[in-house]
Amino acid sequence: MxxxxxxxEEEFQARIDAGENIEAKDWMPEKYRKTHIRQIxxxxxxxxxxxxxxxxxxxxxxxxxxxxxxxxxxxxxxGHGLYLYSAAETLGISRDELMEQLNSGKAKYSxxxxxxxxxxxxxxxxxxxxxGAAIINQVMLTKTxxxxxxxxxxxxxxxxxxxxxxxxEIMLTLCNGTEAQxxxxxxxxxxxxxxxxxxxGPRDEESPHTEQSMKWKIKRKTNDELRQQFIDQTVPQAxxxxxxxxxxxxxxNDERGSYDxxxxxxxxxxxxxxxxxxxxxxxxxxxNEAWDNGKWVRDAAVAYAEKQAERKVSKxx
Amino acid sequence: xxxxxxxxxxxxxSKNGLEHRHVGSLHAADAxxxxxxxxxxYTRRQEGVSVWVVESxxxxxxxPEKSGELFEPAKDKVYRHPTFYNLPDEVKHM
Ligand SMILES: [Fe+2]
Ligand SMILES: [Fe+2]
Numbered sequence: 001m002x003x004x005x006x007x008x009e010e011e012f013q014a015r016i017d018a019g020e021n022i023e024a025k026d027w028m029p030e031k032y033r034k035t036h037i038r039q040i041x042x043x044x045x046x047x048x049x050x051x052x053x054x055x056x057x058x059x060x061x062x063x064x065x066x067x068x069x070x071x072x073x074x075x076x077x078x079g080h081g082l083y084l085y086s087a088a089e090t091l092g093i094s095r096d097e098l099m100e101q102l103n104s105g106k107a108k109y110s111x112x113x114x115x116x117x118x119x120x121x122x123x124x125x126x127x128x129x130x131x132g133a134a135i136i137n138q139v140m141l142t143k144t145x146x147x148x149x150x151x152x153x154x155x156x157x158x159x160x161x162x163x164x165x166x167x168x169e170i171m172l173t174l175c176n177g178t179e180a181q182x183x184x185x186x187x188x189x190x191x192x193x194x195x196x197x198x199x200x201g202p203r204d205e206e207s208p209h210t211e212q213s214m215k216w217k218i219k220r221k222t223n224d225e226l227r228q229q230f231i232d233q234t235v236p237q238a239x240x241x242x243x244x245x246x247x248x249x250x251x252x253n254d255e256r257g258s259y260d261x262x263x264x265x266x267x268x269x270x271x272x273x274x275x276x277x278x279x280x281x282x283x284x285x286x287x288n289e290a291w292d293n294g295k296w297v298r299d300a301a302v303a304y305a306e307k308q309a310e311r312k313v314s315k316x317x
Numbered sequence: 318x319x320x321x322x323x324x325x326x327x328x329x330x331s332k333n334g335l336e337h338r339h340v341g342s343l344h345a346a347d348a349x350x351x352x353x354x355x356x357x358x359y360t361r362r363q364e365g366v367s368v369w370v371v372e373s374x375x376x377x378x379x380x381p382e383k384s385g386e387l388f389e390p391a392k393d394k395v396y397r398h399p400t401f402y403n404l405p406d407e408v409k410h411m
Contacts (some may be wrong), residue, residue, distance in 0.1 A: 056366045081359050086342045089324065095344060096321050152341070159362075177348075301346035302320050308347060 007025055016217050017039015021147040024090035035147055035209070037091050039218065044084035045102045047111035049075045049283050053117040054126060062120060069166045070123060076159045083152040090148045103288050108271040111269065112195050114277030121174055121181075123189035129189075129196040129234065135160045136230050137200065168237065175241045182242075188244045189238065197261075198269045200227040209300075231259050324373040325351040327358075329365035337369050345370075 009029055015022070022028055027272055051074050058074065061067035085098055102106035114128055116124070138160065142153040174185040201223040213219040221229075231250075238245050249262030272280070322344040328337035340359050345351035345379055351370040359392065395401050404411065 023381070025378060075361070079361065082343060082358055084343060089342075096320060149408075155341075298322070298346075299320075301350065302322065305347035305350075 023147045040088040047081035087148040087152045111272040114279045121184040124170030125188035125192040133199045150280040330367040373407045383398035
């Protein structure tokens with residue numbers, strides 16, 4: 001590294017250390033840019049693919065009230081995807097490239113969305129646990145160092161809390177219902193609990209990017225810290241529902257002021273990341289179909305806009 | 318045909334009496350569609366009463382590397398602030 005770029009890097013780090021935000025046109029190390037493009041686009045893809053397991057239940061929602069709520073939530077997730085794609089684009093990657101990376105399977109998205117949503121109770125569990133876990137991560141990211149990403153997070157966090165509340169309300173209703181309904185809620189918790197814990201990513205000692213991410217203030221807390229925070233806040237919520245968290249090692253640790261919990265099946269996690277989850281192929285297929293089937297609409301809109309612009313020019317001339 | 322819709326910057330007035338503020342960007346084929354999309358993306362919870370859309374390529378931004386020469390001259394001009402002037406406490410309404 002030559003002297004000039006070393007100085008630039010030092011200045012950059014000093015700005016981060018001083019708590020300044022970095023904006024799109026500011027100088028930044030290439031690796032900071034690349035890391036952000038990867039992280040923000042993965043986040044965007046997760047919002048978009050995340051619409052699929054829930055969209056699956058919109059037509060089967062048990063009441064109009066539930067239906068409008070779920071529809072609004074899924075629409076919000078589309079918006080979240082858009083805010084995030086826009087933030088990624090400020091770093092010099094195009095929307096088409098981002099779509100290509102998702103559709104070709106080159107880009108990753110949160111593994112949680114490769115699990116199937118089997119019953120109506122899953123809509124409760126997803127809102128409560130999956131959005132709950134996402135919120136913890138996203139609240140941290142409102143303080144991230146890259147300005148456009150942080151601003152997208154502020155907007156997203158404002159919208160998320162209804163997502164979690166509508167999910168918890170679904171669980172609550174089921175738990176106050178018949179035996180069968182309560183069993184359905186328990187079954188959903190059993191299936192979504194562990195994948196939700198995996199959403200925070202590998203354990204700190206197996207997470208090679210953590211150190212650099214903390215130094216650049218991309219992340220403010222480690223995966224394990226966030227995971228613990230999620231467990232500590234969620235266990236009392238499960239108690240309130242009268243449901244049992246499917247972890248026989250789960251118990252309050254007075255000394256730590258936190259819950260101890262059992263081992264996570266990381267083999268399952270990596271297997272899903274590698275593309276072998278129950279729904280990986282189905283999700284990618286749905287995304288590709290949506291993209292391909294929308295092509296004529298995108299093209300027609302461009303053709304129409306060009307024609308209108310031409311007309312304007314010829315009228316003026 | 319392979320053409321990406323252009324990017325638009327979106328400005329929203331949250332209520333009359335306040336200025337339009339930049340809220341983000343989106344893609345749209347033309348201005349009309351940009352307004353429609355901005356409505357759907359940025360005002361789902363009544364966040365606005367008016368929208369401006371500007372195609373991003375029409376915005377000229379100052380260069381952050383020149384921030385020093387652009388903005389620093391204002392730094393030492395404390396006499397532009399009311400607190401620079403020493404007046405006795407007895408003077409009221411000033
Ligand atoms: Fe979201
Ligand atoms: Fe959400």
